[in-house]
Amino acid sequence: MKIKKALIAAAGFGTRFLPVTKTIQKEMIPVLNKPVVDYLVDDLVKAGITEIVFVINEHNKQILHYFRENYRLKEYLEKMNKAHLYEEVKKLHEKANFSFVKQTESDPYGSATPVKLAQSHFENEEAFVVLMGDDIPYNADGTSEVSLMLQHLEKTGAPALATFTEQPTDLLHKYGIAETIEKNGFQYLKNLIEKPEPGSAPSNLANISKYILTPDVFDIIDNQKIDSRSGELYITDTVTKLAQQKDVAVYTPRGTYLDCGYLLGWLKANLTIAKEDPSLYPELKKILQEINF
Template identity: 50%
Template sequence: MIKKAVITCAGFGTRFLPITKTIQKEMLPILNRPIIDYIVDDCIAAGVEEIIFVVKESEGRLVEHYYTEYRSLKQHLIKMGKYEEYKDKLSLHGQNEFGDKIKFRFIIQKLADRYGTAIPVELAKKYLGNEESFLVFMGDDFIFNSDGKNETKAMIELFNNSKSKGLVTCVTKPEDELHKYGIAVVKKENGFTYLNNLVEKPETGTAPSNLANISKYIFTPEIFDIIENQQPNADSGEYYITDSATILAQKNNVCVYTADGEYLDAGNVLGWLKANLVVANNNPELKEDLRNFIKEEFKF
């Protein structure tokens, strides 16, 4: 059983400037919870017991503060006689201020470190051990299932059944959107789909499949040597985890999991707005008023 997850949140959030001068994009709200919390919630429900956040050195305290007991607020609510009313919101995952069921760790990615989506995985190595498989998520997107399906649990089940050395999560996208993503080149064997390669943002009409990589992974410790020895991207100078996954797939079986839910990329302003609308539209306390507002405001 996979018990550890790495969540990367060390980017600069340039697409959200100027607000990301004061708050990490992963902490921007989807309704009344930060983006990253939807990922954490799925991990805990899937049986993850330890989550490692890799954060930017100038902003790491924001994430840490959110996942730490807020003692002064708790005491204020007790004094006002409102603690029972709000205690479930203080303990978002049904725990005693998070501590009883889940361990949170925080790693600072320094500005002087190598940069790119592979580096947080390398930095988390000291907490991951040499034999454990682990999950990797970006902190600004998530998969939403209105039926309550847990995609993280499904990822783990497929990985265990396939006996692979890695897993890449994809979603199916229409032809006219494939040029926006890294698209999987796959092969099928023994009832499983395996990764051969990832083609980054193919020209229209040239995509090898309709499976778009959404950067949610499972890795074994083999990935650490790959990251340590891989070359940076020639154009950006960054070290991408997609390159790491592709190199791993050339050496070992890396299975492909196709998610059923709706992929919500909240890493840009429009995507963040859409994510809020999708989640609100599935909230029984909000959806009717939201729909009425949209009809009235936009004359639908």
């Protein structure tokens, strides 16, 4: 199976990061000198993905502007005899073929909605990658985590995949937890238990919403009920239903899961990536010592 397309969901309001997300889209908050979403794009491109579809909020076009040509900036830099600076910016538009789908206020809230809205881009594919736009799958050696996901999918022979990280027992009630079955030495998804009661979790594998899905999910979403408590349409419910129809391989990332959707997670992401940068870490270490960190 050759997977060439991916979806990045980037239509949320980023309420955990207010007030900065009042004006800056959460996926565009910088980690060092790149927005979070650019790390995701780089990971996808390394994995051989050539077409990336963003589902964005109809009122927020920052991602669209970031990955499209900026002729005004180009002209300005040329006038200032700084045309060389645009070469780095130009690379952004050339990383992949980008498409943008708008999510409107009339669309239901929830993580399954972006997948449904992008149906026309993926309905004729064997499978496609789905990532949430506010966390980074990070490997210090530069290995693409999506590439590892694709390799694991191929090893298992499954048509779909869901990604989970191991969490301490006392934190399992905060996550969607996988109930798995084993076949031929691999784990497959049987069920997803959303925020289980303490002591009742079927495993310590917490969902981190990175998937390889098949077009079967579009019919599933069409028949899916909105959660009565939250009023949202959850992709976890979609994937649980998919697992009843097809094998969904369970994958645990090799790298570090950097959740940039809240302040401490974003701070951890900056420090983690800066630590591996030889041009930054020596000075960063001095600064941390100076402030008695």
